[in-house]
Amino acid sequence: MSAIRLCMLGCGRVARTHSKVARSLGGIELCFASRSLENAVAYNTRYGGVAAFGSYEEACADPRVDAVVICTPHAFHLDHVRLATRGGKAVLIEKPVARTLAELTEIEVAVQVAGTIAMVAENYHFKPAVRVLRQHIDGGDVGQVLFVELNRAGRQRPTGWRADAALMGGGALLEGGVHWVNYLCRVGGAVREVCAARPEVDRALVAPFEDGLEVLVRFESGAVGKLLHAWSVTNRLAGLGLSKIYGTEGNITFESNGLFALVTGQRTRLRFPGVGDLMGYRAMLRHFVECVRERREPDMSLAVARRDLAVVVAAYRSLESRRFEPLATKD
Ligand SMILES: NC(=O)c1ccc[n+]([C@@H]2O[C@H](COP(=O)([O-])OP(=O)(O)OC[C@H]3O[C@@H](n4cnc5c(N)ncnc54)[C@H](OP(=O)(O)O)[C@@H]3O)[C@@H](O)[C@H]2O)c1
Numbered sequence: 001m002s003a004i005r006l007c008m009l010g011c012g013r014v015a016r017t018h019s020k021v022a023r024s025l026g027g028i029e030l031c032f033a034s035r036s037l038e039n040a041v042a043y044n045t046r047y048g049g050v051a052a053f054g055s056y057e058e059a060c061a062d063p064r065v066d067a068v069v070i071c072t073p074h075a076f077h078l079d080h081v082r083l084a085t086r087g088g089k090a091v092l093i094e095k096p097v098a099r100t101l102a103e104l105t106e107i108e109v110a111v112q113v114a115g116t117i118a119m120v121a122e123n124y125h126f127k128p129a130v131r132v133l134r135q136h137i138d139g140g141d142v143g144q145v146l147f148v149e150l151n152r153a154g155r156q157r158p159t160g161w162r163a164d165a166a167l168m169g170g171g172a173l174l175e176g177g178v179h180w181v182n183y184l185c186r187v188g189g190a191v192r193e194v195c196a197a198r199p200e201v202d203r204a205l206v207a208p209f210e211d212g213l214e215v216l217v218r219f220e221s222g223a224v225g226k227l228l229h230a231w232s233v234t235n236r237l238a239g240l241g242l243s244k245i246y247g248t249e250g251n252i253t254f255e256s257n258g259l260f261a262l263v264t265g266q267r268t269r270l271r272f273p274g275v276g277d278l279m280g281y282r283a284m285l286r287h288f289v290e291c292v293r294e295r296r297e298p299d300m301s302l303a304v305a306r307r308d309l310a311v312v313v314a315a316y317r318s319l320e321s322r323r324f325e326p327l328a329t330k331d
Contacts, residue, residue: 033059060087085114099169119298126280128273129258143249156231171210196315
């Protein structure tokens with residue numbers, strides 16, 4: 001089986017994460033594209049790559065590149081998807097997929113016209129904790145799920161493009177919280193409506209637009225979900241938190257990131273979903289490479305990313321209306 005040649009578009013922080021994972025997986029030849037050739041060469045040397053490009057255009061025009069990982073800020077994802085798909089490349093697009101549903105529609109059009117494989121790099125979709133929680137829910141260990149509560153609270157001080165309102169196009173829930181929205185939907189299922197609230201306390205925000213929200217959702221199943229996502233509070237437990245699923249026959253109490261899950265229901269089990277790939281990056285990249293090889297639709301598709309982004313958009317609409325908002329089916 002020949003190696004897939006995978007190019008990082010944009011050599012920043014997340015490109016480093018994917019490069020380390022790609023090297024550990026094998027079967028991938030890495031290359032790097034940056035707006036600065038010097039930066040691309042430095043990444044190429046550091047991660048044992050096979051080519052460095054001084055522009056994204058050059059990489060996307062190179063017939064030896066099979067696929068690209070779009071590692072740029074989300075304000076540029078549409079431009080970079082257009083560039084890559086015009087070159088016939090498969091695309092792994094960092095989350096959040098875009099700033100708006102309208103931008104996502106343009107991404108969908110570009111992918112459809114080119115007929116390439118597209119996946120969103122939503123690693124939470126591949127977290128071991130999700131698999132374990134679903135096993136217990138689907139196995140009936142907690143009966144009917146009534147409430148899902150996810151808590152992610154800590155301190156983050158965005159800088160650079162994350163502090164730029166126009167480039168962000170939203171706040172903490174869009175940039176970081178979209179991971180947790182995906183998590184909530186993976187555990188609770190499809191969402192019907194969303195209501196959000198923010199603290200109305202006189203203080204400076206740490207991020208554009210919003211730096212922390214409580215989001216309440218009603219799932220299609222009728223169950224209720226709650227997500228606390230905040231960049232604005234102190235968490236002396238290094239980002240750890242507790243979350244809980246409440247069912248008619250039992251509960252699952254779990255460390256929010258998935259370090260452990262205590263099932264107290266039809267039977268009692270203490271589970272450790274696994275720290276080897278706690279964040280799901282390995283499973284995610286392996287899945288993308290398989291989909292490129294086999295030319296099949298990835299699980300973390302643009303349609304799934306649309307669902308997640310629609311929850312964020314509905315939450316933001318609800319901040320204005322102060323009511324539950326349905327998920328938008330259109331832009
Ligand atoms: N899945 C995850 O866990 C995860 C984690 C972190 C970030 N992300 C996502 O990954 C994307 C990149 O985030 P990051 O943390 O890697 O950001 P970053 O460290 O700032 O890197 C972004 C890279 O994008 C390129 N770029 C192109 N145009 C740019 C512009 N106008 N301003 C700034 N950079 C520009 C730059 O690369 P060159 O200079 O080399 O061209 C830059 O190094 C975002 O969508 C973010 O939400 C995902």
